[in-house]
Amino acid sequence: MPIKSREIHLKSRPVGLPSPDNFALVDVTLPDPQPGQVLVRNHFMSVDPYMRGRMYDRPSYVPPFPLGAPLEGGSVGEVVASRHPDFSPGEMVLSRLGWREYFLSDGSGLTKIDTRLVPPQAYLGVMGMPGMTAYVGLLDIGKPQPGQTVFVSAAAGAVGQVACQIAKLKGCRVIGSAGSPSKVQWLLEVAGIDAAFNYKTVPSLVDELGRLAPEGIDIYFENVGGAHLEAALEHMKPFGRIVLCGMISQYNAPSPGPRNLVHAVRKRLLLQGFIVSDHLERQAPFHADMAAWIREGKVKWEETIVEGLEKAPQAFIGLFHGENLGKMLVKLV
Numbered sequence: 001m002p003i004k005s006r007e008i009h010l011k012s013r014p015v016g017l018p019s020p021d022n023f024a025l026v027d028v029t030l031p032d033p034q035p036g037q038v039l040v041r042n043h044f045m046s047v048d049p050y051m052r053g054r055m056y057d058r059p060s061y062v063p064p065f066p067l068g069a070p071l072e073g074g075s076v077g078e079v080v081a082s083r084h085p086d087f088s089p090g091e092m093v094l095s096r097l098g099w100r101e102y103f104l105s106d107g108s109g110l111t112k113i114d115t116r117l118v119p120p121q122a123y124l125g126v127m128g129m130p131g132m133t134a135y136v137g138l139l140d141i142g143k144p145q146p147g148q149t150v151f152v153s154a155a156a157g158a159v160g161q162v163a164c165q166i167a168k169l170k171g172c173r174v175i176g177s178a179g180s181p182s183k184v185q186w187l188l189e190v191a192g193i194d195a196a197f198n199y200k201t202v203p204s205l206v207d208e209l210g211r212l213a214p215e216g217i218d219i220y221f222e223n224v225g226g227a228h229l230e231a232a233l234e235h236m237k238p239f240g241r242i243v244l245c246g247m248i249s250q251y252n253a254p255s256p257g258p259r260n261l262v263h264a265v266r267k268r269l270l271l272q273g274f275i276v277s278d279h280l281e282r283q284a285p286f287h288a289d290m291a292a293w294i295r296e297g298k299v300k301w302e303e304t305i306v307e308g309l310e311k312a313p314q315a316f317i318g319l320f321h322g323e324n325l326g327k328m329l330v331k332l333v
Contacts, residue, residue, distance in 0.1 A: 003030045003039065005102040007070040008312050014055055017252045017320055022055070023313040026070075030102055037104050038087045042077035043333045044121040045098030045309075047316040048129075048158075052251040061275050073098040074129060076113065076120040078333075087112075092120050094128070101309055101332055117291055125158050125327035126294070126301040132286045133276040134162035134221075137243040139170075140279070141272050142219040146171030149213050151232055154223035155196065156183035156302070158327040159245060163221045164193050165299050172219075175212050177205075177228065179322040186325060190300055205231035219243065225250045233263040244273035252320060302326030 004027065011024040033039045051073060054065045065071055075098035079091045084107050087093070094111040097103045113123050125131060137159075144150060150167040154160045155176025164187065167174045174193040178184050179200050187196040195212045202208040209217070209231050216237035222229060225247025232242065249255075264271055293299040304324040306315040312330045319328055 001032065003102050004028075005030055005100060006309050007100040008309065009070055010055060010065045010067055012067065013057060014052075014252075018052065018055065018313070018317055020313050020317070025310055028100075030104055033081050033083045033104060035083050036106055037082075038079050038084045038107060038110070039081040039102060039104055040077040040093060040095065040097075040110070041080045041102050041333065042075045042098065042100065043092075043331070044076050044124060044305075045312065045330045045332060046074035046124040046128075047312060047319060047328050047330060048073060049246055049248045049251060049319055051316065052320075061277075071099040072096050074124045075099075076123055077103075094123050099309075099312060117294060121303065121305075121327075121329055121331075122301070124329060125303060126162055126299065127287070127290055129276060130158035130327060131162045131290055132279075132283065133245060134159045134166060135286045135290070136276055136279045136282050137245050137274060138163050138166050138219070138221060140282070141243045141270075141274060142167075142221065142241050144170040144172050144219055147173070148218035149173045149175065149216065149237075150219045150221065151175045151177075151209065151213065151217045151235075152221040152223070153177045153199075153228045153232075154246075154248065155187055155191075155193070156325055157223060158324070160221070160223055161187075161191055161301060161326055162299065163245075164191050165293075167219075167221075168192060169293065169298060175209070175217075177224075183325055186302060190302075199228070206234050209235045216240070221245060222247065224248055226255060230258045230260055233258055233260050233269075236263065236267055236269055238267045240267065240269050242269060242271040244271060248320065303329055305329050305331050307331045 007026050009024045014022045079087050150172045152160050156178040176187045176196045177199045184196045217235050220232040220242045222244050223246045226249040302325045
């Protein structure tokens with residue numbers, strides 16, 4: 001029997017900060033699965049800052065979202081009907097077909113998930129792309145050593161909260177920036193980092209980092225860009241590493257590069273950008289390590305959940321206002 005579903009399409013390309021007018025809620029009808037197909041009902045979908053880059057019509061490491069078509073992104077859903085030999089009704093799967101309530105698939109890109117250790121939506125956060133981003137960026141590029149000082153910006157976000165805790169597991173002193181008192185409190189009391197501050201209320205980022213890291217910073221895990229990057233450059237130690245994960249402050253209104261980039265030469269710094277999809281060979285060790293850390297209670301995480309597909313654009317826009325503690329998710333069921 002055909003299924004009625006809804007999807008979020010990109011209606012127009014945002015200029016600056018996206019608005020609800022850039023998106024359209026569209027009703028669709030899906031036919032019954034044909035031989036070799038499965039019908040999946042999404043339970044949770046992810047909204048992520050990188051999606052803003054795909055809303056520009058320009059070359060990048062992934063193609064831009066087309067206009068008049070459903071957006072894409074991580075989702076977890078339940079197989080509700082199957083004519084595919086490898087999938088059975090009731091199984092939970094991870095896919096890249098978010099921003100819709102139901103979808104048909106030939107099985108390509110579907111990954112079965114084990115929900116005995118963590119709830120299914122954790123595969124969009126701590127056990128998924130954000131968690132692996134923190135893991136690869138910190139361990140493979142940052143290369144932390146016991147006793148080193150690590151600074152993480154957007155430390156209470158989906159990636160930052162994991163990067164902070166992995167750094168602590170590696171014996172580092174960890175400093176985090178966040179955008180509200182409640183986020184600072186979570187970082188100190190739950191994530192257990194050594195120091196945290198609200199970047200919106202400190203008089204000077206440079207002075208605050210100097211106070212909290214008087215001997216300098218060995219590793220900066222960059223999620224924000226702009227003033228955060230300039231402040232970190234001032235306090236990096238010689239031969240320090242800057243892990244360029246994201247720069248959310250630059251996605252809607254890019255500003256000129258850091259005015260003090262000359263420190264990268266004087267201090268012989270490594271600044272390296274990365275995209276986690278280039279490191280899929282690290283997926284198995286990531287899953288093994290993260291599962292062990294979660295079982296042992298060494299990694300904790302937070303989620304911000306918005307309910308209803310129609311609220312997905314609002315949840316996405318909320319990322320740029322810092323409305324999320326931890327992973328921002330949209331619950332569809």
